[in-house]
Amino acid sequence: MPEKIVSYVLIVVSIGKEFDVLNKVKDLSGVTEAVVVYGEYDLVVRIEADNMKVIDNVVTNIRKIPSVLRTVTLIGYVKQ
DSSP: OOOEEEEEEEEEEOTTOHHHHHHHHHTSTTEEEEEEOOSSOSEEEEEEESSHHHHHHHHHHHHTSTTEEEEEEEEEEEOO
16 A cells, blocks of 8 residues: 555634634545644644645645634655
């Protein structure tokens, strides 16, 4: 099996928009998990893909969602 790239996106959103953004993020292809968290960031999103182009597209689509103010992307991989 090929190696998968796993990324986590930490998202800051406008106050009160956490669940609106969560619902939009969960609909994006490549997103395997998304949760609302408390603290410096409002959401944590897990993306799994076969290549960096897919990761880039998903992160770009997240950034286009209204009320997303800032993102931090952590990229790793899972050796299969």
